[in-house]
Amino acid sequence: MHQYVFVVIGVLMAIAAVRLVTTKNVVHGALYLLMVLAGAAAIFILLLAEFVGWVQVLLYIGAVVVLLLFGLMLTRAPIGRTALDNQSRALAALVAGAIFAMTSMVLVRAFDGQMIDFSQTLTVRTLGGVLFTKYVLPFEVVSVLLLAALVGAVVLAKRDE
Amino acid sequence: MMPVTWVLLLSAFLFSVGVYGVLARRNAVLILMSIEVMLTAVNINLVAFNAMLKDVEMMGQIFALFIITIAAAEIGVGLAIVILIYRNRTTVTVDEVSLMKW
Amino acid sequence: MTQDPLVIPGVNLWAIAPEMVMVAGAMGILVLGAGFKKSHPLILMAGALATLLGAAIAAILALGQGSGFAFDGTIAMDGFAGFLKLVIIASAAVSVLAGYDYIQRERAAAPEYLGLLMLATTGMMLMAAAADLITVFLALETFSLALYVMAAFRRQRLDSQEGAFKYFLSGSFASAFFLYGVALTYGGTGTTRLEGIATSLSEGLKPGTEVLVFSGLALLLVGLAFKVAAVPFHMWTPDVYQGAPAPVTGFMAAGSKVAGFAVLLRALYTGFHELVTDWQPILIALALITMIFGSVVAVAQTNVKRMLAYSSIAHSGFLLIGVIAANQRGLSGALFYLGSYSFVIVGSFAVIYAVGRAGESRVELNDYRGLWNRQPFMAVALAVMLVSLAGVPPTAGFWAKLEVFLAAVEAGQVPLVVAALLSSVVAVFFYLRVIVLMFLQEEEWTKEVPDTGATSGLAAAVGLAVVAVLGVYPTPLLDFARQASLVLFR
Numbered sequence: 001m002h003q004y005v006f007v008v009i010g011v012l013m014a015i016a017a018v019r020l021v022t023t024k025n026v027v028h029g030a031l032y033l034l035m036v037l038a039g040a041a042a043i044f045i046l047l048l049a050e051f052v053g054w055v056q057v058l059l060y061i062g063a064v065v066v067l068l069l070f071g072l073m074l075t076r077a078p079i080g081r082t083a084l085d086n087q088s089r090a091l092a093a094l095v096a097g098a099i100f101a102m103t104s105m106v107l108v109r110a111f112d113g114q115m116i117d118f119s120q121t122l123t124v125r126t127l128g129g130v131l132f133t134k135y136v137l138p139f140e141v142v143s144v145l146l147l148a149a150l151v152g153a154v155v156l157a158k159r160d161e
Numbered sequence: 162m163m164p165v166t167w168v169l170l171l172s173a174f175l176f177s178v179g180v181y182g183v184l185a186r187r188n189a190v191l192i193l194m195s196i197e198v199m200l201t202a203v204n205i206n207l208v209a210f211n212a213m214l215k216d217v218e219m220m221g222q223i224f225a226l227f228i229i230t231i232a233a234a235e236i237g238v239g240l241a242i243v244i245l246i247y248r249n250r251t252t253v254t255v256d257e258v259s260l261m262k263w
Numbered sequence: 264m265t266q267d268p269l270v271i272p273g274v275n276l277w278a279i280a281p282e283m284v285m286v287a288g289a290m291g292i293l294v295l296g297a298g299f300k301k302s303h304p305l306i307l308m309a310g311a312l313a314t315l316l317g318a319a320i321a322a323i324l325a326l327g328q329g330s331g332f333a334f335d336g337t338i339a340m341d342g343f344a345g346f347l348k349l350v351i352i353a354s355a356a357v358s359v360l361a362g363y364d365y366i367q368r369e370r371a372a373a374p375e376y377l378g379l380l381m382l383a384t385t386g387m388m389l390m391a392a393a394a395d396l397i398t399v400f401l402a403l404e405t406f407s408l409a410l411y412v413m414a415a416f417r418r419q420r421l422d423s424q425e426g427a428f429k430y431f432l433s434g435s436f437a438s439a440f441f442l443y444g445v446a447l448t449y450g451g452t453g454t455t456r457l458e459g460i461a462t463s464l465s466e467g468l469k470p471g472t473e474v475l476v477f478s479g480l481a482l483l484l485v486g487l488a489f490k491v492a493a494v495p496f497h498m499w500t501p502d503v504y505q506g507a508p509a510p511v512t513g514f515m516a517a518g519s520k521v522a523g524f525a526v527l528l529r530a531l532y533t534g535f536h537e538l539v540t541d542w543q544p545i546l547i548a549l550a551l552i553t554m555i556f557g558s559v560v561a562v563a564q565t566n567v568k569r570m571l572a573y574s575s576i577a578h579s580g581f582l583l584i585g586v587i588a589a590n591q592r593g594l595s596g597a598l599f600y601l602g603s604y605s606f607v608i609v610g611s612f613a614v615i616y617a618v619g620r621a622g623e624s625r626v627e628l629n630d631y632r633g634l635w636n637r638q639p640f641m642a643v644a645l646a647v648m649l650v651s652l653a654g655v656p657p658t659a660g661f662w663a664k665l666e667v668f669l670a671a672v673e674a675g676q677v678p679l680v681v682a683a684l685l686s687s688v689v690a691v692f693f694y695l696r697v698i699v700l701m702f703l704q705e706e707e708w709t710k711e712v713p714d715t716g717a718t719s720g721l722a723a724a725v726g727l728a729v730v731a732v733l734g735v736y737p738t739p740l741l742d743f744a745r746q747a748s749l750v751l752f753r
Contacts, residue, residue: 013171014171020195026188029191085185092185103176115163
C-alpha cells in the first residue's frame with residue numbers, strides 16, 4: 001500500500017518540479033512549488049516523520065510560499081520564456097543531468113536492496129526529547145540565527161528618514 | 162516495506178531539477194524557488210535515511226526541522242534584498258543586475 | 264505514564280562562554296539602540312568593544328578548562344577552537360574600530376551595524392568550535408545571513424545591493440550543496456558527529472557506502488569552497504568585495520575565511536581523516552587553480568577593492584596548501600596564516616575606507632597616486648600590509664607562507680609548493696604597483712583636506728603593528744598555533 005502512495009506522490013512531485021523550472025508564468029511557478037512542498041509533506045508523513053511533515057505544511061506552505069507570492073506580486077515579474085530564462089539552458093541541463101547521473105549511481109550502489117520498514121515506531125515524543133537534550137545547543141544557535149535574520153530584514157526593508 | 166532507493170532517487174531528481182532552475186532562470190524569485198526545491202530534496206533524503214537507519218537519535222528528522230526553519234529565515238532576508246533592488250531599479254532579472262564585470 | 268526527566272548530556276558552559284557573552288552584548292546594543300534613539304554611536308561602539316573584550320577573556324579562560332566535547336559532542340572545546348575564536352574576536356574588534364568612521368561619515372544605523380557584526384562574530388566562533396555537521400551548518404547560516412545584510416548596508420548604492428544579492432544567491436546555492444553532502448554522509452555513516460564519522464570510517468564501510476561518503480564529502484567541500492572563495496566557486500567574491508562598505512569587506516574577508524577554514528581543517532583532519540588519500544588530489548587541483556587564477560587576474564584589476572578580492576582568492580589557495588599537507592605543521596601553519604591574514608586584511612580595508620572619502624568614490628588605483636603626500640600614515644600602513652600580503656620578509660605574511668610551504672614539502676608536495684612560489688611572484692607585482700603609485704607618483708589633482716577618521720587610523724595602526732611585530736618576532740604566535748594544533752593529533 002505504502003509503495004503505491006509513494007509512487008503516485010513521487011511522480012506528481014517530479015512533474016511539478018520540472019514544470020516549476022520550465023514554466024513561462026511566474027505565478028504558475030509558485031503553484032508548482034506548492035505542489036512539490038505539499039508532496040514532500042506527504043512523503044514525510046509516509047516515512048514516519050509526522051512532526052516534520054506538519055512543520056513542513058505550517059512553515060513552508062503556510063509561510064514561505066505566501067512570502068514568495070508576495071515577492072512575485074511586489075516585483076511584478078514579466079512573463080514569457082525569454083524574460084525568465086537565460087541563454088545557458090543547455091549548460092544548466094548538462095550540469096543538472098551530470099549531478100543526477102552521478103548521485104543516483106552512487107546511491108543505488110550504496111543502498112540497493114535496503115528497505116524502509118514502516119512498522120517501526122518513532123514518535124513525536126522521542127523527537128521532542130532528543131531535540132531538547134542532545135540537540136539543545138543547535139536549537140539555541142537557531143535562535144541566534146533568527147535574531148540575525150530579523151534584524152537584517154528590518155534593516156533592509158525600512159525606508160530612510 | 163519499500164526499497165529506500167526509490168525515495169533517494171526521487172530526492173536526487175528533485176535536487177538536480179533545482180540545480181537546473183538556479184542555473185537556467187533569470188528571475189530572482191524563481192531562483193529562490195529553485196533553491197527551495199533543492200532544500201526539500203535534501204530534507205526528503207534525510208528523513209528517508211532516518212527511517213532506513215532506524216536512528217533512535219533521530220538526527221535526520223531533527224536536521225530536517227532545522228533546515229526548514231532556516232530556509233524560512235533565508236527566504237525572508239533574500240526577499241528583503243530582492244525588493245530593495247526592485248525599489249531602486251524596477252527589475253529583478255539577474256543578468257540585468259550587473260554593473261560590475263571582472 | 265511517567266515523564267522521563269530531560270537530562271541534557273555533557274553540559275559545559277565554558278565551551279560556549281565567549282559566544283554567550285557576544286550574544287548578550289549584541290542584544291544589549293540592539294535594545295539600547297531601539298530604546299534610546301539618540302544614543303551616541305560612541306557609546307555603542309564602546310559597548311561592542313567591551314563585549315568583545317569580555318568574549319576574549321572568556322575564550323582565554325576556557326582554554327584553561329581542558330579540552331573535550333560538550334553538549335553531547337555537538338561542540339568542541341579545545342585549543343584549536345580557542346585560537347581561532349581569539350583571532351575572530353580580534354579581527355571583529357578592529358572591524359568595529361574601522362566601522363565607526365563609516366557609521367559617522369555615512370550616517371549608517373549604528374546599533375544594527377554593530378549588532379549584526381556581533382551576531383556574525385558569534386556564528387564564526389561557533390564554526391571554529393563546531394564538532395557536528397548540524398552545528399556547522401547552523402553556525403554557517405548565522406554568520407552568512409548577517410553578512411548578506413551587512414554587504415547591502417549602503418542601501419542607496421546599486422553596487423552594494425548587487426553585491427549583496429549575488430552573495431545571497433551563491434551563498435544559499437552553496438548551502439544547498441553542503442546540506443546534500445551532509446545528508447549523504449549521514450546516510451553512509453549513520454551520524455553527523457565528526458567523531459562518529461571518524462569511528463565509522465575507521466571501522467570500514469561496505470565498498471558502495473565508501474563511495475557514497477566520499478561523494479558526500481565532495482559536496483561538503485563545494486559548499487565550503489564557496490565560503491572561502493576557492494576557484495571555481497569564487498564568482499561572487501569580487502562583486503561583493505567591491506559593493507560592500509570597506510570596513511564590512513574587511514570583516515567579511517577575515518571572518519568568513521577563518522570560519523570556513525576552521526571547518527575544513529577540523530572536518531578533514533578528524534572526521535574524514537581516513538579518506539585522506541581521496542580528498543588530497545581534489546584539494547591539490549583546487550589549490551592550484553585557486554592561487555594561479557587569483558594571482559593572475561588580480562594583475563588586471565584597476566579597482567583596489569577588486570584587486571584585494573582576487574588577492575584573497577589567491578590566499579585561499581595558499582591556505583589550502585596547509586590543509587593538503589595533512590600533518591601537524593600544516594595545521595599550525597594554517598592557523599598562524601589565518602591569524603596574520605585576518606589582521607592584515609581588516610587593516611588594509613580600514614585604509615581603503617579612509618582613502619575612499621565620501622561614498623568611497625576613490626577606490627581606483629589612480630586615486631592612490633601620491634597618497635604619501637596627502638595621508639602619509641595611511642600610505643605607510645597600507646604599504647607594510649601589502650608587503651605582508653605579498654609574503655616578503657620580514658613580515659607576518661612571510662612566516663605564514665613559509666610555515667605552510669614547509670609543511671607541504673614535509674608531506675612530499677614539492678610541485679605544489681613550486682607552483683605556489685611562482686604565483687607568489689606574480690602576486691608581488693600587483694602589490695608593488697600600488698606601493699609605487701603611493702610613494703613615487705605625483706598627485707594629479709589639487710590638494711584636498713584629507714578627512715581621515717581617527718578610528719580608521721587606529722584600525723590601520725593595529726594592523727600595521729601586528730604585521731611588524733609578528734614579522735620580527737613570530738615565535739609566540741607560532742608556539743600558540745603549534746599548541747593549538749596538537750589537539751587534532753591525538
